[in-house]
Amino acid sequence: MDRRGSVFVVVWAALWLAALPSRAAPGAPGPGPAVAPPTLPTLLQRARSIRLPETRDWQVLLHYRRTRFGGWKSEADGPGFFFAGEAGKTSPAAELEATLAAFFQPAVADPLNPQTMHPQCRFPARYAWLKRELAIDGPGEGGAPAAAQLIDQPCPLLDTWRTGISAEAVTLVYATAFLNSPASMYGHTFLRVSRATGEGNPLLDYVINFAADVDTRNGLVYAVRGLTGSFPGRFFVMPYYVKVQEYSNMESRDLWEYELSFSREQVQRMVLHAWETRTTYFDYFFFDENCSYELLTLLEVADPSLHLVERFGGRVVPADTIRVVLDQPGLVRHRAARPSLASTMTERKARLDWREVRAAEAWVDQPADAAPPDLTGVSAARQAHVLDAAYDYLRYREGFKSAEPSDDFKKHERRLLLARGRLGVPPQEIAARSAIDAPERGHATLRLAVGGGFSDAPGSFETLSIRGTLHDFLDPSGGYSDNAHLEMGHLRGRFDNQSRRLRLDRVDLLHIVSAEPVDRWVHSISWKAWLGAENARELGCERRDSDRRGWRCLYAGGTVGGGVAARFGPQRRLLTFALGESDAGAGPAFAAGDNFRVGVGGEGGLIGDAGPLWRFQIGARYIYYLLGETRPSFRTTVAQSFGIGRGLALRFSVETANTYAQASTELVGYF
Amino acid sequence: MRKLTLLFALVGVLFTAKAANAQGYGMAGCGLGALLFGNDNTVMMQILASTTNNILFPQTFPITSGTSNCTAGGVVKAEREQAAFAEVNFQDLKRNMASGGGEFLASFSTLLGCEDSAKPVFFKMTQDKLESILPSTKSGPIDLVVGVKTQIKSDARLKNACTDERAIARAEGKPMKVALSH
Numbered sequence: 001m002d003r004r005g006s007v008f009v010v011v012w013a014a015l016w017l018a019a020l021p022s023r024a025a026p027g028a029p030g031p032g033p034a035v036a037p038p039t040l041p042t043l044l045q046r047a048r049s050i051r052l053p054e055t056r057d058w059q060v061l062l063h064y065r066r067t068r069f070g071g072w073k074s075e076a077d078g079p080g081f082f083f084a085g086e087a088g089k090t091s092p093a094a095e096l097e098a099t100l101a102a103f104f105q106p107a108v109a110d111p112l113n114p115q116t117m118h119p120q121c122r123f124p125a126r127y128a129w130l131k132r133e134l135a136i137d138g139p140g141e142g143g144a145p146a147a148a149q150l151i152d153q154p155c156p157l158l159d160t161w162r163t164g165i166s167a168e169a170v171t172l173v174y175a176t177a178f179l180n181s182p183a184s185m186y187g188h189t190f191l192r193v194s195r196a197t198g199e200g201n202p203l204l205d206y207v208i209n210f211a212a213d214v215d216t217r218n219g220l221v222y223a224v225r226g227l228t229g230s231f232p233g234r235f236f237v238m239p240y241y242v243k244v245q246e247y248s249n250m251e252s253r254d255l256w257e258y259e260l261s262f263s264r265e266q267v268q269r270m271v272l273h274a275w276e277t278r279t280t281y282f283d284y285f286f287f288d289e290n291c292s293y294e295l296l297t298l299l300e301v302a303d304p305s306l307h308l309v310e311r312f313g314g315r316v317v318p319a320d321t322i323r324v325v326l327d328q329p330g331l332v333r334h335r336a337a338r339p340s341l342a343s344t345m346t347e348r349k350a351r352l353d354w355r356e357v358r359a360a361e362a363w364v365d366q367p368a369d370a371a372p373p374d375l376t377g378v379s380a381a382r383q384a385h386v387l388d389a390a391y392d393y394l395r396y397r398e399g400f401k402s403a404e405p406s407d408d409f410k411k412h413e414r415r416l417l418l419a420r421g422r423l424g425v426p427p428q429e430i431a432a433r434s435a436i437d438a439p440e441r442g443h444a445t446l447r448l449a450v451g452g453g454f455s456d457a458p459g460s461f462e463t464l465s466i467r468g469t470l471h472d473f474l475d476p477s478g479g480y481s482d483n484a485h486l487e488m489g490h491l492r493g494r495f496d497n498q499s500r501r502l503r504l505d506r507v508d509l510l511h512i513v514s515a516e517p518v519d520r521w522v523h524s525i526s527w528k529a530w531l532g533a534e535n536a537r538e539l540g541c542e543r544r545d546s547d548r549r550g551w552r553c554l555y556a557g558g559t560v561g562g563g564v565a566a567r568f569g570p571q572r573r574l575l576t577f578a579l580g581e582s583d584a585g586a587g588p589a590f591a592a593g594d595n596f597r598v599g600v601g602g603e604g605g606l607i608g609d610a611g612p613l614w615r616f617q618i619g620a621r622y623i624y625y626l627l628g629e630t631r632p633s634f635r636t637t638v639a640q641s642f643g644i645g646r647g648l649a650l651r652f653s654v655e656t657a658n659t660y661a662q663a664s665t666e667l668v669g670y671f
Numbered sequence: 672m673r674k675l676t677l678l679f680a681l682v683g684v685l686f687t688a689k690a691a692n693a694q695g696y697g698m699a700g701c702g703l704g705a706l707l708f709g710n711d712n713t714v715m716m717q718i719l720a721s722t723t724n725n726i727l728f729p730q731t732f733p734i735t736s737g738t739s740n741c742t743a744g745g746v747v748k749a750e751r752e753q754a755a756f757a758e759v760n761f762q763d764l765k766r767n768m769a770s771g772g773g774e775f776l777a778s779f780s781t782l783l784g785c786e787d788s789a790k791p792v793f794f795k796m797t798q799d800k801l802e803s804i805l806p807s808t809k810s811g812p813i814d815l816v817v818g819v820k821t822q823i824k825s826d827a828r829l830k831n832a833c834t835d836e837r838a839i840a841r842a843e844g845k846p847m848k849v850a851l852s853h
Contacts, residue, residue, distance in 0.1 A: 163844040164746035237745025410808040417769040421801040
């Protein structure tokens with residue numbers, strides 16, 4: 001090293017040492033004016049010069065999205081989120097400057113009052129980020145009066161909350177669909193943050209859940225307000241064990257957990273940002289700005305280099321967000337399943353032989369003071385299996401309708417638990433069953449289909465269809481419930497080659513068939529709901545001599561029904577259901593009967609698969625019409641689907657409606 | 672100082688719990704309903720119950736909400752953690768105890784300040800002493816907390832392996848594996 005070099009090093013070291021006290025204690029009274037914290041004008045100047053408002057970090061923290069006209073608009077709808085008032089919602093620059101100014105406000109009188117928290121305590125993620133970007137901890141300028149200096153404020157409420165959560169890692173959790181609640185038909189996602197202590201007790205972790213702050217129990221009001229975005233959406237925090245009780249036990253929904261590879265700093269920024277949202281709300285839209293969408297915005301706050309939200313258009317299905325997160329290289333570290341009480345019970349029961357099933361039932365069905373079932377000659381481990389299954393059955397059968405179980409349940413429960421304890425056998429864990437499939441393995445949710453076919457009259461035709469969501473019985477079943485058909489926004493057009501006319505074939509606004517199979521232990525109800533428009537081909541409108549041809553064959557209608565379903569056959573791969581139905585419709589198709597019809601009837605179906613790629617469905621439906629157009633309708637379907645590679649399938653179907661019959665083929669693609 | 676406060680709080684919970692127990696279960700007010708919905712147990716428990724009747728599941732307890740006797744901003748207060756966990760997971764805890772282990776019992780032992788290495792012994796103890804921890808069908812979650820802690824104190828293998836100090840350290844966000852300085 002030459003002489004000039006070593007002089008430089010000495011001078012540099014002296015300067016660095018002189019700066020040390022201010023680094024060690026920012027905000028504390030320093031030895032001289034040279035270490036005072038920076039003033040607001042300096043910081044504003046610095047923020048402008050490095051174009052801070054234009055950075056992605058700031059945009060994700062404030063939930064700014066590009067508008068159609070090239071401007072910015074924040075998706076936060078509550079005014080408490082912005083310091084610049086109305087301007088803050090659309091101007092990242094104005095909001096950044098107003099935020100900086102707010103951080104200079106004098107200390108509040110009572111830092112323990114949640115109503116009057118200091119801006120630094122209300123927006124800790126913004127504060128930490130601005131401090132870092134503007135190097136506020138570094139040496140400031142001299143001579144500023146104390147009131148103009150930026151001073152770290154105490155935030156005891158925030159500190160207690162943060163300590164309780166102690167977040168270090170984050171896991172994305174998917175709760176499988178629950179058809180019996182309109183809010184849960186598409187599944188649900190939420191985040192779980194794991195404690196810093198690394199003790200490996202996921203139940204004790206906390207959950208960050210985005211949900212509509214619903215104040216109605218009326219399903220129709222819920223649907224309308226949910227679609228129009230008039231519920232405020234907020235982030236909720238609660239222990240994970242509360243969610244496990246709600247989903248696994250009460251609603252019998254399997255949970256899938258995806259551990260993300262965020263760093264500790266990223267997780268903490270995300271949690272601090274969740275705290276910031278307490279000042280605001282986000283209009284909750286059922287289809288797009290929903291639970292899963294807002295969780296993606298939190299993940300972008302954790303790591304602003306992720307671009308997750310923009311991958312979605314007008315429709316965010318929770319399972320799609322799982323796929324998008326899995327698409328990010330290295331983002332998901334590990335996946336785990338948590339089967340529900342019902343799944344576990346079914347699995348345990350499947351491992352018992354006939355005599356053991358009867359014994360488990362006796363523990364539950366016979367009076368609590370009856371002699372315990374005879375299991376002589378059965379090993380202690382097998383007896384433990386029986387008692388474990390019996391306990392699942394007892395609890396499932398009691399249900400969760402009241403907070404306090406019945407006395408009879410308590411007596412049975414006690415008898416079972418004491419017997420199980422006396423066995424002294426360790427826990428008989430069962431592996432997650434293979435039949436509950438990871439949601440990301442399911443087909444994509446948007447479906448397009450082109451096809452063609454011919455009928456006895458009027459001849460050949462082509463079809464084109466699009467379906468918004470989600471799954472029918474012939475779609476590949478992996479990742480979805482095998483027992484449900486749920487379609488919304490399905491539209492099929494048809495071109496008749498003979499008349500050279502394009503016509504509407506069918507519209508399904510809503511089409512649900514929930515065929516929950518019953519067995520000895522599970523007694524669930526199956527049901528159906530349909531709302532849409534269709535052609536009344538059973539009335540002969542396709543015949544050449546009909547005056548109801550073309551669009552005059554259409555009607556709009558709705559169906560509701562209830563019944564039972566069962567599974568049988570090898571590996572219980574065949575599903576059959578029977579439903580009683582009432583049906584109503586109105587439209588030009590019923591000109592002979594005041595343009596409407598109302599009837600009752602029934603429907604039966606058989607669905608099965610033979611191998612992973614081939615699925616089939618057979619169905620028949622008879623409706624006897626009582627009012628209006630009273631000619632009965634008898635329809636049958638035989639259809640099958642072959643998977644032909646990733647995201648593609650071929651379908652063949654034959655359908656009849658009274659005297660009308662058609663055969664058709666469709667090429668189906670999932671996107 | 673803060674540790675001392677927490678210790679007092681924990682003792683206080685147990686004390687009130689015993690008093691509550693004398694008047695029958697249901698006094699603690701920190702169950703699933705309280706956690707999900709704040710304090711309005713009567714109305715909210717009905718709504719909670721209605722979820723199994725396939726109606727909507729509203730969750731009216733956002734971070735925005737203030738402080739209840741049980742939670743603050745959705746986070747369970749440190750001195751209520753053991754009782755809250757036992758109330759919400761009462762049935763799962765009971766069956767884990769009967770079968771000598773399981774995830775709920777493992778998490779509960781963490782809240783009780785048990786070392787990881789003591790868990791197998793703790794599990795076996797709860798299985799063996801199930802009948803004395805829960806002496807009747809009327810025994811509730813608070814009896815479970817009190818009963819398990821009493822058994823820990825009278826068990827030579829557990830009384831130094833499951834301690835309030837460790838439970839408090841955890842509530843303060845400190846790693847439980849680090850030995851305490853005092």
